[in-house]
Amino acid sequence: DDGLWQLQVSATDFVLNSTQAVSGVFEVIHDTMAPVTSLAIGVPNGVSKTGEITVGTATLLSFVATDPLTGGFASGVKEIRYRIDGLGDFAVFGASFSLSALAGARSVEFFSVDNLNNTEPVRSVSVIVDMAPPVIAIQSLLNGQRYIVGQGVLQINFTVEDSFDPAPVYAAVLIQREDRGVVRGERLASISVASGQAIDPLDLDDGLWQLQVSATDFVRNSTVAVSGAFEIIHDNLAPRTTLSLGAPRYGQEPIYVTSNSLVSLDSIDDSVVSADTQGLGVAFQELLIDGAL
Numbered sequence: 001d002d003g004l005w006q007l008q009v010s011a012t013d014f015v016l017n018s019t020q021a022v023s024g025v026f027e028v029i030h031d032t033m034a035p036v037t038s039l040a041i042g043v044p045n046g047v048s049k050t051g052e053i054t055v056g057t058a059t060l061l062s063f064v065a066t067d068p069l070t071g072g073f074a075s076g077v078k079e080i081r082y083r084i085d086g087l088g089d090f091a092v093f094g095a096s097f098s099l100s101a102l103a104g105a106r107s108v109e110f111f112s113v114d115n116l117n118n119t120e121p122v123r124s125v126s127v128i129v130d131m132a133p134p135v136i137a138i139q140s141l142l143n144g145q146r147y148i149v150g151q152g153v154l155q156i157n158f159t160v161e162d163s164f165d166p167a168p169v170y171a172a173v174l175i176q177r178e179d180r181g182v183v184r185g186e187r188l189a190s191i192s193v194a195s196g197q198a199i200d201p202l203d204l205d206d207g208l209w210q211l212q213v214s215a216t217d218f219v220r221n222s223t224v225a226v227s228g229a230f231e232i233i234h235d236n237l238a239p240r241t242t243l244s245l246g247a248p249r250y251g252q253e254p255i256y257v258t259s260n261s262l263v264s265l266d267s268i269d270d271s272v273v274s275a276d277t278q279g280l281g282v283a284f285q286e287l288l289i290d291g292a293l
Contacts, residue, residue, distance in 0.1 A: 002030040002071065029071045034120040035112035037065040037080060041127075042096070046218030048164040054128040056219030057100040061127075063093055065112040075115040082110035103131040133223035134162040134170070134215040141211045143228020147201040148235055154199040158213050158225075165217035172213045174204065181206035181234055206234040235279045237270040263287070 007023035041053060042060035055061070063082065067074040081090035084099070085107050099106050106127050111120040140157040147154050162168045176189045187205040211227040246262035249255055257263075265287060269279030 002028050004028075027071070029073045031070045031073060031075050031114070031116050032118060033068045033070050033074075034118040035065045035067045035077045035114050037063055037110055037112045037120055037123060039108055039110065039123075039125045040064050044219045046165060048128055049166045052105075052126065052128045052164075054130050054164045054219060055099065056221065057098060057129065057131060059219065060096040060098055061108065062096040063110055063112075067112075067114045075118075078113050078115045078117075080110060080112045082108060084108060099127065099129045103129050128164060130164050130217065130219050130221060132163055133221040134160050134165070134168040134217050136160050136170070136213045136215055136223060136225035138211060138213060138225055138227045141209075141227045141230050143230070145228075145230040146233055147230065148233045149200075149202045152201075154201060154204075154230075156193045156195055156197045156199065156211065158195050158211070160213070160215045162215075162217045165219075168215050168217045170213060170215040172211065174199075174209055175212055176205060176207050176209050177229055178208040179205060180208065180231075201232050202234065204232045206232045208232075235269070237274065237279060239267045239269040239279065239282045240274075241265055241267040241285065 004025050004027055006025055008020065009022075010018065010020040012018040040062045041055060042062070044056050045059055046054045048054045063080045065077045065080050067077050080093040082093050083090045086109065090109070090111070093110070106129055107124055108127060109122050109124045111122045113119050136158060138158045140155050156172070158172065160168055160170045172193050172195065174191045174193055179189075187203070189205070191204070193199065193211070208229045208231055210229050212224065213226075214222065214224045216222040242265070244264045244266060245255060245257055246264070249257050249261055265285045267282040267285055268275075268277055269282050270276050
């Protein structure tokens with residue numbers, strides 16, 4: 001039985017001389033408790049929308065086992081055994097490993113044995129292996145669209161969704177791909193934006209732009225989406241028109257002409273600064289004589 005013990009030895013010879021010896025006190029402990037093992041999950045990892053442990057292909061898994069004390073004594077853990085997805089025999093655990101071969105729900109079974117062969121019941125943990133990056137959908141800023149100063153705003157609209165991560169990290173940037181028109185000045189060639197934001201075309205340099213959205217989930221799967229190229233046009237000035245009168249003509253104020261005198265219109269379209277001549281161009285001209293075309 002477990003407890004404190006002594007060894008007592010007595011001896012008698014053939015003429016009945018006798019003696020007795022007693023050992024020191026020693027303790028007998030019955031270690032009947034099996035080890036306790038847990039699964040240790042490295043980074044990156046996360047908890048899915050449905051509360052499941054989620055890992056990536058680079059996440060390392062290992063085990064931690066302890067042998068409980070019985071009367072202040074434990075024989076110690078001899079080995080940890082495990083298997084994946086219920087396949088094959090349990091293998092002795094030696095080093096950290098990853099679940100990189102197959103995406104989706106995986107099971108990890110494990111148990112430990114102490115040095116007195118007390119064996120732990122098999123434990124099982126379900127783990128999701130996430131190999132898919134977030135999905136980015138850009139709903140605005142389509143290829144070939146034109147945004148002209150004074151004729152509306154740029155509406156930034158995109159979504160970022162992930163199968164497991166409830167809140168993937170993302171960043172969105174407007175990037176100028178080609179500079180056109182007037183001198184850039186202090187306007188930036190890239191600007192951070194957010195979905196739902198409205199931007200005045202005048203806040204961007206004129207030229208070709210794209211929206212770039214990058215996203216990363218909690219196990220570091222990442223992706224990038226880029227919109228089509230759209231154009232920013234800085235043309236908020238009306239054309240400037242001059243009237244020219246040909247010969248025969250006479251005087252200045254008023255000018256006298258005949259039915260043979262040629263009348264012509266010369267129009268120049270500016271963009272954002274008078275005389276920059278960088279406008280979209282003159283669509284049409286009208287000439288009224290005494291208030292009528």
